[in-house]
Structures are given as structure tokens and as C-alpha cells.
Amino acid sequence: MIDAEDMERPERLVVAVGGNATHPEDIRGTTAEQEQIAARTARALLPLVQAAREIVVTHGNGPVVGKIMLRQYYARAEVPPMRLDVCVAHSQGGIGHLLMQGLEDELMRAADPRRVACVITRVAVSAQDEAFQHPRKPIGPFFSQEKAAELQASLGWNMVEDSGRGWRYVVPSPKPREILDLELIAALAAQGIVVIAAGGGGIPMVLRADGSYAGVPAVIDKDMTSALLANRLGIDTLLILTAVPKVLVDFRTPRERALDRVSASELEGYLQDGQFADGSMGPKVEAALKFLAGGGRRAIIAALDQALAAIEGRSGTHVVPD
Amino acid sequence: MIDAEDMERPERLVVAVGGNATHPEDIRGTTAEQEQIAARTARALLPLVQAAREIVVTHGNGPVVGKIMLRQYYARAEVPPMRLDVCVAHSQGGIGHLLMQGLEDELMRAADPRRVACVITRVAVSAQDEAFQHPRKPIGPFFSQEKAAELQASLGWNMVEDSGRGWRYVVPSPKPREILDLELIAALAAQGIVVIAAGGGGIPMVLRADGSYAGVPAVIDKDMTSALLANRLGIDTLLILTAVPKVLVDFRTPRERALDRVSASELEGYLQDGQFADGSMGPKVEAALKFLAGGGRRAIIAALDQALAAIEGRSGTHVVPD
Numbered sequence: 001m002i003d004a005e006d007m008e009r010p011e012r013l014v015v016a017v018g019g020n021a022t023h024p025e026d027i028r029g030t031t032a033e034q035e036q037i038a039a040r041t042a043r044a045l046l047p048l049v050q051a052a053r054e055i056v057v058t059h060g061n062g063p064v065v066g067k068i069m070l071r072q073y074y075a076r077a078e079v080p081p082m083r084l085d086v087c088v089a090h091s092q093g094g095i096g097h098l099l100m101q102g103l104e105d106e107l108m109r110a111a112d113p114r115r116v117a118c119v120i121t122r123v124a125v126s127a128q129d130e131a132f133q134h135p136r137k138p139i140g141p142f143f144s145q146e147k148a149a150e151l152q153a154s155l156g157w158n159m160v161e162d163s164g165r166g167w168r169y170v171v172p173s174p175k176p177r178e179i180l181d182l183e184l185i186a187a188l189a190a191q192g193i194v195v196i197a198a199g200g201g202g203i204p205m206v207l208r209a210d211g212s213y214a215g216v217p218a219v220i221d222k223d224m225t226s227a228l229l230a231n232r233l234g235i236d237t238l239l240i241l242t243a244v245p246k247v248l249v250d251f252r253t254p255r256e257r258a259l260d261r262v263s264a265s266e267l268e269g270y271l272q273d274g275q276f277a278d279g280s281m282g283p284k285v286e287a288a289l290k291f292l293a294g295g296g297r298r299a300i301i302a303a304l305d306q307a308l309a310a311i312e313g314r315s316g317t318h319v320v321p322d
Numbered sequence: 323m324i325d326a327e328d329m330e331r332p333e334r335l336v337v338a339v340g341g342n343a344t345h346p347e348d349i350r351g352t353t354a355e356q357e358q359i360a361a362r363t364a365r366a367l368l369p370l371v372q373a374a375r376e377i378v379v380t381h382g383n384g385p386v387v388g389k390i391m392l393r394q395y396y397a398r399a400e401v402p403p404m405r406l407d408v409c410v411a412h413s414q415g416g417i418g419h420l421l422m423q424g425l426e427d428e429l430m431r432a433a434d435p436r437r438v439a440c441v442i443t444r445v446a447v448s449a450q451d452e453a454f455q456h457p458r459k460p461i462g463p464f465f466s467q468e469k470a471a472e473l474q475a476s477l478g479w480n481m482v483e484d485s486g487r488g489w490r491y492v493v494p495s496p497k498p499r500e501i502l503d504l505e506l507i508a509a510l511a512a513q514g515i516v517v518i519a520a521g522g523g524g525i526p527m528v529l530r531a532d533g534s535y536a537g538v539p540a541v542i543d544k545d546m547t548s549a550l551l552a553n554r555l556g557i558d559t560l561l562i563l564t565a566v567p568k569v570l571v572d573f574r575t576p577r578e579r580a581l582d583r584v585s586a587s588e589l590e591g592y593l594q595d596g597q598f599a600d601g602s603m604g605p606k607v608e609a610a611l612k613f614l615a616g617g618g619r620r621a622i623i624a625a626l627d628q629a630l631a632a633i634e635g636r637s638g639t640h641v642v643p644d
Contacts, residue, residue, distance in 0.1 A: 031405035031537070067401050071393035074400065079389050083353035086416050093415025094408050096442045097525055097537070105534035117506045120418045120440035184439045187513065193506065203419055212427035215353075215419070 009311055010237035010298075012054040012189075014230035016223055016287075017041060017241050017304060019060030019200075022095045029067060034098055042102030046110060047308035048239070049103065054189040056233065058226045059099060061091035061200030062139070065219070069140035069169060073151065081155055084171060085203050085215030092120055092199035099196055107194075116194040122180040123202030123220055123228075124213065129174035137173035137219055142166030172218040176225045180205060180213065182232050189233070201225040223287030231294035238291045238299045239310060240284050245303040247285065247317040249275050259317040264292045267319055288319045297321065331633055332559035332620075334376040334511075336552035338545055338609075339363060339563050339626060341382030341522075344417045351389060356420055364424030368432060369630035370561070371425065376511040378555065380548045381421060383413035383522030384461070387541070391462035391491060395473065403477055406493060407525050407537030414442055414521035421518055429516075438516040444502040445524030445542055445550075446535065451496035459495035459541055464488030494540040498547045502527060502535065504554050511555070523547040545609030553616035560613045560621045561632060562606050567625040569607065569639040571597050581639040586614045589641055610641045619643065 021041040027033045049055055065087055072081040082090070096118030103116045131137075135158050143151065148159035148167035157169040179185070185197045201220030205213040223240055230238045246258035249270050259267075268289055276282035281301075288299035302309075302316025310316035343363040349355045371377055387409055394403040404412070418440030425438045453459075457480050465473065470481035470489035479491040501507070507519045523542030527535040545562055552560045568580035571592050581589075590611055598604035603623075610621035624631075624638025632638035 028402055030402045031408050034408075035537075070401050071397040074397035075393040075395075078396065079392050080350055080352045082416065086353050086356075086419060089415040089419035090412035091415070093411040093413070093418070093442055094404065096415070097408060097411035097444070100442065101444070101527070101535060101537065108533050115503075115505060117503070118442040120415055120422065120442070122419070122423070181437075181439070183437060184510070184515065188506070188510075191509065205423070211430055213423060215357075215423065 009051045011052060012235045013048060013052040013237050013239060013311070014056045014058065014226055014233070014235050015045065015048055015239045015241060015307070016058045016226040017045070017060070018243070019062035019064065020243065021059055021241070021304065022098050023063040025063055029063065035102070038098040038102040039105065041099065041304065042106045044304045044307050045103065046106045048311060049107070049114065049194050050110065050112060051308070051311065053192065054235070056185060056189050056195045056197055056229065057099070058198045058222055058229065059095055059196070059200070060222045061088065061095055064091045064095055065200065066140040073155070076155060083215060084217035084219065085205070088200045088203050088219060089120060092118070092203070095199055096196050103194060114192055114194055116196065117188050118196040119181060119184055119188070121185070121198040121202045122205045122213070123176045123198065123225055124178040124180055125174035125204050125206060125216070125218065125220060126177055127206040129172070131172040131174040131218065135170045135172045138162055138168040138170050139219065140169050142168055173221055174204065174218055176202060176220050176228045179225070179229050179232055182229070185229070186233055198222070198225050198229055221283050221287065223284050224290060227287040227291035227294065227296070230291055230296060236297040237311070238288070238296055239307065240287065240299065240301045241304040241307055242280075242284065242301065243303065245306055245315060247281060247301050251275070261318045261320065263320060263322045264289055265322045292319060292321050331373045333374060334555070334557045335370060335374040335559050335561060335633070336378045336380065336548055336555070336557050337367065337370055337561045337563060337629070338380045338548035339367070339382070340565070341384035341386065342565065343381055343563070343626065344420050345385040347385055351385065357424075360420040360424040361427065363421065363626065364428045366626045366629050367425065368428045370633060371429070371436065371516050372432065372434060373630070373633065375514065376557070378507060378511055378517045378519055378551065379421070380520045380544055380551065381417055381518070381522070382544045383410065383417055386413045386417055387522065388462040395477070398477060405537060406539035406541065407527070410522045410525050410541060411442060414440070414525070417521055418518050425516060436514060436516055438518065439510050440518040441503060441506055441510070443507070443520040443524045444527045444535070445498045445520065445547055446500040446502055447496035447526050447528060447538070447540065447542060448499055449528040451494070453494040453496040453540065457492045457494045460484055460490040460492050461541065462491050464490055495543055496526065496540055498524060498542050498550045501547070501551050501554055504551070507551070508555055520544070520547045520551055543605050543609065545606050546612060549609045549613035549616065549618070549621075552613055552618060558619035559633070560610070560618055561629065562609065562621065562623045563626040563629055564606065564623065565625065567628055567637060569603060569623050573597070583640045583642065585642060585644045586611055587644050614641060614643055
């Protein structure tokens with residue numbers, strides 16, 4: 001059960017939605033399909049927008065970046081591929097556009113005068129991050145071994161075999177260190193503008209010796225960036241929305257159970273036990289713990305269609321400090 | 323000669339740079355090349371940023387959208403193409419990222435604490451605009467007649483023969499009616515933030531019957547959008563930067579001359595005479611006239627590398643009210 005404290009709706013909120021919120025993996029992915037899905041996501045987010053005085057929405061970009069990479073692959077003989085940070089920037093524009101329009105349309109229908117902004121967001125990572133030595137994050141489609149060899153040779157893509165299903169391009173996924181466009185996001189959110197920011201985890205940048213920044217071919221985990229963003233904004237509540245209603249432990253065993261409320265140390269224990277080793281819940285759990293370690297008061301992992309219930313304490317897994 | 327009034331630097335400024343400012347047509351177009359060019363553009367813009375209290379930078383996107391279309395063409399059997407408004411949104415993200423970083427790096431080197439923001443910008447057009455019946459704006463590469471027929475059939479691209487050089491995809495280029503993200507741009511600029519907005523002329527949107535907006539497959543002229551943006555922001559000066567230092571009349575005749583200062587009605591006369599029928603100056607002249615008709619006080623068409631001289635009255639063609 002969730003205690004009474006959980007029933008207070010947060011006034012300031014960072015909400016992370018998955019790449020699936022505008023482009024599920026299982027659709028062909030025409031613009032019309034993506035628009036319908038963005039509209040559905042916007043409908044789910046509307047009650048949060050109306051409940052919160054300040055709200056920043058972040059989003060994943062996996063399927064969209066996967067398609068950009070696939071297009072680059074097919075056009076490789078004619079068109080030089082863009083460095084991955086530029087691909088992320090493209091996805092921020094495209095997804096931001098669809099999500100912004102979906103949210104503004106919902107606000108208009110609700111006669112709510114609030115406006116939505118999408119800001120291109122860069123995130124600093126460390127050039128010394130071990131991820132650059134060990135790229136592990138797969139993006140884009142599966143290829144045959146033969147094609148993989150060709151891509152490694154022609155485009156310099158780092159290809160690895162992925163659990164018997166084929167070869168994929170893997171890229172570094174360094175930890176986010178600073179949100180470079182933080183002040184801008186803070187200023188807009190403080191004005192009551194609904195801010196879409198840090199799409200795809202942000203555009204990865206490293207500091208050069210002269211103090212300038214350079215884009216790097218990497219992707220940053222969007223939940224980790226969302227946790228950092230909420231910490232830096234001094235926002236107490238992080239809501240990570242996904243396809244499942246709660247975090248499960250002892251998955252597919254007779255002891256399987258859903259977590260309603262869990263302390264950081266208890267959840268850390270489950271993580272260390274390897275409870276989330278397979279599947280996509282691990283990074284969300286890590287982001288929730290990172291957020292609490294950085295001063296956050298409550299991380300909620302919940303289903304997109306139960307977003308309002310989640311911030312009202314009636315759904316989701318609530319992770320709280322010890 | 324330019325009169326003394328021209329020597330007053332404007333405090334509030336909209337500056338439009340070409341698609342060439344981050345991606346000239348004549349480079350292969352790797353990210354490293356585009357970064358170098360964006361850095362050069364940023365160096366040219368820095369004195370303007372330092373001179374103006376409020377500055378909004380707009381940019382073209384032709385070569386970048388052309389490449390997106392070309393990638394979509396090569397990947398057409400596997401990946402559904404994005405509607406053109408989504409392609410424009412992608413280009414806003416990608417170009418904005420490079421230009422933003424270029425400008426922030428220049429500001430850092432100049433020890434200037436101002437920040438740069440890139441906002442995804444939607445622009446309303448009329449569904450009744452005659453451009454939708456008569457698509458005329460070519461985008462992307464040239465194709466053979468055979469390929470053109472295939473593209474028309476498979477992707478629905480409207481292909482036309484372009485002056486003996488091959489077939490191109492032509493799209494509607496409707497007039498901009500409203501800047502949907504105007505308040506956001508105004509609020510950021512008023513705070514002294516350098517705002518990159520309305521990239522590629524803005525994401526084209528039409529109003530639906532229920533009051534919501536829908537993206538449409540079109541592109542808007544970036545100089546026309548810049549003129550409208552400056553008018554709506556109540557900014558008196560519009561600077562259109564291009565590859566040539568001044569507007570020429572009687573081009574390639576013994577009477578050829580460059581215009582230093584020209585009244586709106588005189589320039590309108592040249593336009594009606596067909597002085598700018600060929601080449602890319604026509605739309606810039608039209609945008610300058612539109613800006614003055616909408617209440618602007620001075621439109622300057624000048625070379626990018628003479629940007630500061632232009633706002634100080636020492637370069638460019640200055641178009642002023644009658």
C-alpha cells in the first residue's frame with residue numbers, strides 16, 4: 001500500500017516517456033501512425049500537465065534513430081552519414097514536433113491556455129567515460145554477418161552479434177554529467193510552459209581543452225538524463241512511464257510480485273541480485289536510484305496510461321529514500 | 323551612400339542565414355565539414371550578437387533536407403518516408419545543434435556570458451494557399467526521367483523536369499501566416515538569450531476544423547518567414563545574409579550596378595521589371611518588401627562575412643520605406 005504522503009500531487013515534475021510514445025517498434029512507422037501514437041501519449045500526459053505547475057517531458061528516440069541509421073545505410077554510397085550526435089538532434093526535432101503538436105492539441109481541447117516548447121538539448125559526457133572504450137548500446141536494425149563486415153569497413157560502425165538474432169551497430173552510452181541547456185529549460189518551465197527537452201537522452205557533447213564542446217558519436221540513456229535533469233532543476237518527483245504498470249521481482253517464478261512502494265536500499269538490493277538483468281527495466285531502476293541518490297524524493301515507474309493514477313499514489317512502483 | 327541614420331546599430335535584430343551557412347551545396351557534407359562551416363558562420367555572427375540586445379537567428383535548410391530526401395529515396399523499400407514537415411523538424415534539430423554549438427563556442431571565446439537556444443518552430447500556412455494546387459519548389463537531387471516516374475508511383479513525389487538538368491521533386495511553398503511558437507521566441511529573446519528559430523522557414527502546419535493543427539508536406543521560404551517573424555516581434559531591422567554583398571540591377575549589362583540604399587517602391591519596380599527573375603535574389607527581395615509592408619523600418623541584404631559592416635551601414639543593400 002502507498003501511504004498518505006503519496007497522495008499529494010507533485011507541483012513540479014519531470015516525466016520521461018519511452019521512444020515508444022511516438023514510435024513503437026512494432027509499427028511500420030509512417031508519419032500518420034506516429035502522429036496517432038503521439039496524440040495518444042499526449043492524452044495520457046494531459047492530466048499531469050494540468051496537475052503540475054512546472055513540467056518537463058523527456059522522451060526516448062530508439063526507433064526513430066534506428067530508422068535514421070537504416071536510411072544512412074541504404075544511402076551510404078551517395079550520402080555521407082551524419083555523426084550520431086547529429087542523428088540524435090534530428091530525432092529531437094522530429095519527435096519534439098509530433099509530441100508538441102499532440103500536447104498543444106490536447107491543451108486546446110481542454111481550453112487550457114498553457115503552451116508547449118521543444119528545446120534542442122545538449123548533454124555533457126566525459127571523454128574518459130569507460131563507455132567509449134566499450135561500446136555496448138545497440139541501435140538500429142539487425143544485419144547479416146556479411147553486411148556487418150561491410151558496414152564496419154565502409155562506415156566504421158562497430159558491429160557485434162546480438163543473442164543469435166544477427167549483428168547490430170553498437171555505440172557508447174556514456175553517463176550524463178551536465179545538462180548544457182539547463183538554464184533555458186528552467187526558465188521556460190518556471191513560466192508554466194510545458195517543456196519537451198533532452199529527447200533521446202540529449203545530444204552527447206564532450207568538453208574540449210579550450211573550453212568549447214564537441215558532439216560525439218554516442219547515445220545517452222534517456223532515463224539517466226531525466227534523473228540528472230530533475231536533480232539539477234531541484235525537482236522532487238521523477239515519473240518514468242513505460243509499457244508495464246509496476247516493477248516486478250522474482251519474475252516468472254512462483255514468488256513473482258509487483259512492487260508498490262520500495263526503499264532505495266531495498267531496490268538497490270534487487271538490482272545487485274540481478275533481478276533486472278534481462279529486459280529493459282534495469283536502466284529505469286538504475287535511473288530511479290540515481291535520482292534519489294542525487295537528492296530526489298520520489299521516483300515512480302508506471303504505465304503511460306496510468307500516469308495520473310501514478311502521481312496520485314494509486315499506481316506504479318514508488319521508489320523512496322530510506 | 324548610406325545616410326547617418328544607417329549608422330545606428332539596431333538593438334533588436336532578426337538575422338536570416340542561408341542553408342549554406344551550415345551546409346553549402348558544393349561540399350560532400352560530412353558532419354566535420356558542416357561543423358567547420360557552422361563555426362565560420364558563428365564567427366561572422368558574433369559581432370551582431372554582441373551588438374544587439376535581442377537577436378533571433380533563422381536559417382535555411384535546403385541541402386540538409388535534400389539529403390534527408392535522398393536517404394529516404396534509397397531506403398524506400400525498407401523504411402517509410404517521413405512527411406515533409408517531419409523532415410523540416412529533423413533539419414531544425416540538426417542544423418540548430420551545429421549552429422548553437424558554433425555560437426556558444428564563439429561567445430565562450432569572447433568571454434560573453436550570453437546563452438543560445440534552439441527552439442523547434444511551427445509556422446501556420448493556409449490550406450487554401452494556391453501553392454498547394456501548384457507545387458513549384460524543387461527539393462533534393464536530380465533524377466532521370468525513368469527514376470522520376472518510379473518515385474512518382476512509389477512515393478507519390480510530384481516530379482517535374484528542371485531546365486534540362488533532370489527531374490526533381492517539387493513541393494508546395496505556401497506563404498507563412500503565423501509563427502505558432504512566437505510567444506516562446508519573444509520571451510527568450512527578451513531575456514537576452516540568442517534564439518535560433520524558424521529553421522528552414524518553419525514546420526508548415528494548417529489549422530484543422532476543430533482548432534488543432536496538422537503538419538503538411540510543404541516548405542516555407544525562410545526569408546518570408548523571417549520577415550513575418552520580425553514583424554510579429556515588432557523588430558525594426560531584418561538582416562538577410564547571403565553569398566553576395568549587394569543586390570545588383572541590370573545584371574550582366576553595361577548598366578549593371580549594386581544598390582546601396584533603395585526605397586521600397588523603387589525596389590518593387592525592379593522586381594516587377596523582372597530584374598530578379600533568375601537566380602535566388604528574387605525571394606530575398608520579396609521578403610524585404612514584405613517586411614517593410616508589415617511595418618519594418620529597414621531590411622538589409624548583405625554578405626555573411628560583412629554582417630557587422632552591414633548593420634553599421636557600411637555594406638549591403640539597405641531597403642527603407644518610401
